[in-house]
Amino acid sequence: MPEPTKQELLIGVDLGGTKILAGVFTPQLKLQQTAKLSTKSERGFDAVVARIARCVRDVVDEADLSLKNIRAIGIGAPGAIDPDSGEVIFAPNLRWKDAPLKKELERALDVPVFVENDCNICTLGVHEVELKGKPRDLIGIFLGTGIGGGLILDGKLYGGFNKTAGELGHMVIQVGGPKCGCGNNGCFEALASRTAIFREIQKAVKDGGKTVLTEMLGSDLAELKSGDLRKALRKGDKLVEKVIEDAAEYTGIAIANLINIFNPEVVVVGGGVIDALEDEMMSIIVETALDYAMPGTTKGIEIIASKLGDLAGITGGAVLAKQKVK
Amino acid sequence: MPEPTKQELLIGVDLGGTKILAGVFTPQLKLQQTAKLSTKSERGFDAVVARIARCVRDVVDEADLSLKNIRAIGIGAPGAIDPDSGEVIFAPNLRWKDAPLKKELERALDVPVFVENDCNICTLGVHEVELKGKPRDLIGIFLGTGIGGGLILDGKLYGGFNKTAGELGHMVIQVGGPKCGCGNNGCFEALASRTAIFREIQKAVKDGGKTVLTEMLGSDLAELKSGDLRKALRKGDKLVEKVIEDAAEYTGIAIANLINIFNPEVVVVGGGVIDALEDEMMSIIVETALDYAMPGTTKGIEIIASKLGDLAGITGGAVLAKQKVK
Numbered sequence: 001m002p003e004p005t006k007q008e009l010l011i012g013v014d015l016g017g018t019k020i021l022a023g024v025f026t027p028q029l030k031l032q033q034t035a036k037l038s039t040k041s042e043r044g045f046d047a048v049v050a051r052i053a054r055c056v057r058d059v060v061d062e063a064d065l066s067l068k069n070i071r072a073i074g075i076g077a078p079g080a081i082d083p084d085s086g087e088v089i090f091a092p093n094l095r096w097k098d099a100p101l102k103k104e105l106e107r108a109l110d111v112p113v114f115v116e117n118d119c120n121i122c123t124l125g126v127h128e129v130e131l132k133g134k135p136r137d138l139i140g141i142f143l144g145t146g147i148g149g150g151l152i153l154d155g156k157l158y159g160g161f162n163k164t165a166g167e168l169g170h171m172v173i174q175v176g177g178p179k180c181g182c183g184n185n186g187c188f189e190a191l192a193s194r195t196a197i198f199r200e201i202q203k204a205v206k207d208g209g210k211t212v213l214t215e216m217l218g219s220d221l222a223e224l225k226s227g228d229l230r231k232a233l234r235k236g237d238k239l240v241e242k243v244i245e246d247a248a249e250y251t252g253i254a255i256a257n258l259i260n261i262f263n264p265e266v267v268v269v270g271g272g273v274i275d276a277l278e279d280e281m282m283s284i285i286v287e288t289a290l291d292y293a294m295p296g297t298t299k300g301i302e303i304i305a306s307k308l309g310d311l312a313g314i315t316g317g318a319v320l321a322k323q324k325v326k
Numbered sequence: 327m328p329e330p331t332k333q334e335l336l337i338g339v340d341l342g343g344t345k346i347l348a349g350v351f352t353p354q355l356k357l358q359q360t361a362k363l364s365t366k367s368e369r370g371f372d373a374v375v376a377r378i379a380r381c382v383r384d385v386v387d388e389a390d391l392s393l394k395n396i397r398a399i400g401i402g403a404p405g406a407i408d409p410d411s412g413e414v415i416f417a418p419n420l421r422w423k424d425a426p427l428k429k430e431l432e433r434a435l436d437v438p439v440f441v442e443n444d445c446n447i448c449t450l451g452v453h454e455v456e457l458k459g460k461p462r463d464l465i466g467i468f469l470g471t472g473i474g475g476g477l478i479l480d481g482k483l484y485g486g487f488n489k490t491a492g493e494l495g496h497m498v499i500q501v502g503g504p505k506c507g508c509g510n511n512g513c514f515e516a517l518a519s520r521t522a523i524f525r526e527i528q529k530a531v532k533d534g535g536k537t538v539l540t541e542m543l544g545s546d547l548a549e550l551k552s553g554d555l556r557k558a559l560r561k562g563d564k565l566v567e568k569v570i571e572d573a574a575e576y577t578g579i580a581i582a583n584l585i586n587i588f589n590p591e592v593v594v595v596g597g598g599v600i601d602a603l604e605d606e607m608m609s610i611i612v613e614t615a616l617d618y619a620m621p622g623t624t625k626g627i628e629i630i631a632s633k634l635g636d637l638a639g640i641t642g643g644a645v646l647a648k649q650k651v652k
Contacts, residue, residue, distance in 0.1 A: 080622050089622065090621070090622060136487075137486060137487060149587075151587075151588075153479055153480075153484070154479075154480065158479070159589070160463060160588055160589025160590060160591075161462075161463060161589050161590060161591040161626065161627055162589050162622060162623055162624075162625050162626070162627070163589070164586075164589045164620065164622055164623040165587065165588050165589040166587070167586035167587065167620050167623065168586070168587055170583075170586045170620050171583045171586060171587060172499055172579050172582070172583055172618065173498055173499060173500075173501055174499075174500055174501045174502070174512075175499055175500045175503070175576070175579060176500070177501070182620060184618055186500075250501070253498050253501060256498070257496075257497040257498055257583075258587070260490075260493035260494070260496045260497060261475075261477075261491065261492070261493065261494055261497060261584070261587070262477075262486055262491050263485070263486025263487050263488050263489070263490045263491040264486060264487060265486075265487040292498065292510055294490065294493050294496050294508060295416070296406050296415065296416060296488060296490060297488055297490040297493065298488075299488050300487065300488070301487055301488070
């Protein structure tokens with residue numbers, strides 16, 4: 001890498017409920033270095049801000065740079081964000097309310113900081129870096145503990161009236177279906193998130209279903225991870241196969257809904273569940289979506305899995321930082 | 327009305343499966359005159375084009391004008407439209423496929439013609455005339471025989487990649503629910519359209535339910551109309567009340583989904599079902615939508631019934647005509 005001139009590099013930060021990931025990027029958005037810290041959200045807002053600042057200093061130092069080389073920082077946080085003020089309005093996973101993230105991080109690091117919702121930032125990263133900014137209209141869907149999304153319309157991140165657009169996980173697709181964390185029933189998130197998949201497997205085991213997972217992890221399945229599901233599937237586990245198939249079908253129906261409503265050029269699917277189970281889920285997702293979407297709506301539309309995986313958040317953070325200081 | 331100068335007036339046409347409505351509008355989008363003809367779609371494309379042309383000539387003559395006073399015509403057609411070519415790609419109700427509506431009407435009338443999907447045009451009419459073009463982002467939802475919608479994003483009609491955006495009626499909200507005309511199950515349209523409401527009432531009557539409708543119309547309810555439902559409700563009919571309440575709740579859930587996904591400034595509801603049952607349905611629709619939407623998403627967002635009623639289509643047609651020749 002050529003010697004960076006002063007203040008030319010970008011940092012992307014992915015702030016999660018359990019870990020903080022930071023990455024240094026060139027102005028051309030090439031990733032140079034990453035660093036990781038646990039979030040320890042139970043210690044409260046000030047302590048987490050200090051840990052984010054430490055993670056940023058770590059990654060800068062690891063890359064043999066100083067904060068003087070950093071032009072701006074973009075950070076994705078889980079919850080409702082005011083991108084103008086950089087406040088986290090509400091982040092239930094972190095137990096934050098009206099938290100001045102931009103202000104406090106700028107005070108700690110003396111570098112411009114920009115904040116966005118985590119799923120919006122992942123969508124931005126996929127759009128700009130993985131898809132080279134090409135699709136004019138794009139929907140990003142991220143399947144993890146919960147389900148979130150982001151919308152790119154006319155080439156730009158779309159926030160809507162209250163900047164809360166993209167809450168795709170709480171689209172009800174089965175009135176009267178399973179209870180969701182949000183209080184409603186039958187949300188997409190209550191049917192196809194990791195939480196929903198684990199709940200269905202645990203329910204099936206309780207009802208006497210047989211799975212290799214209980215041999216691997218014990219009958220309470222307390223330590224279940226997405227990777228275990230892949231292992232079970234590769235051993236031909238029928239119970240896990242059925243649950244994953246159902247989740248993939250629900251995801252396909254949700255995507256068909258979004259194609260019927262929006263008609264985007266590209267739908268990109270990512271998140272921990274897809275990172276672990278892309279081979280097992282994507283063909284069912286695509287087939288179901290094409291089956292449910294109205295005739296004529298899907299012509300030329302792509303439904304693809306993101307290749308960025310865990311790096312979507314920091315990549316999008318760097319994109320945000322670059323866009324804001326341009 | 328002041329004497330119009332040459333070619334300054336606009337015509338909006340609402341082409342439906344059973345009737346053609348045409349209206350003459352001033353350049354300020356004030357309605358001057360309407361005319362109506364039956365569609366007689368069974369006679370085929372050429373005959374329907376001739377009837378549209380006749381309806382336009384009728385309304386012009388009725389207003390003591392000539393076609394020379396008409397600047398442009400905007401027409402809403404039920405189906406998938408290519409707004410650039412003015413072709414009706416597919417309109418199942420009219421049994422049209424790749425029908426060159428713009429070209430043939432321009433040949434018949436020698437006035438510029440612009441074509442859009444009927445629900446898009448209704449949304450445009452409500453946005454520009456009823457709401458004075460104010461909301462930046464708006465969703466229009468029209469409940470009639472089927473359910474359709476239109477999206478205004480960033481002040482403009484949004485078509486998406488294949489120009490098919492706004493197929494809100496085919497958003498699945500109850501996986502495994504009632505069969506929809508589109509072949510899927512549990513679409514919004516299969517739960518809250520006039521067709522769905524009538525089906526539920528007829529089913530309940532078959533199952534032995536009591537309603538004043540059978541006294542009014544005979545036990546097969548073959549002649550049932552939306553207005554009859556209002557009469558039944560005003561007589562305290564519990565069976566009809568329950569079915570209408572359910573349809574209003576499904577509509578509220580669909581609107582909450584759209585608010586979670588889009589976060590528009592305004593959601594406007596219209597169509598024959600709402601025109602007939604606004605007083606009975608709107609409060610349930612709004613209450614359910616606010617209940618199902620995620621916290622923080624609905625602040626300042628309005629959910630309202632359109633006052634344009636039957637005139638939304640011709641009004642939007644005039645708006646389209648005005649926008650295109652500007």
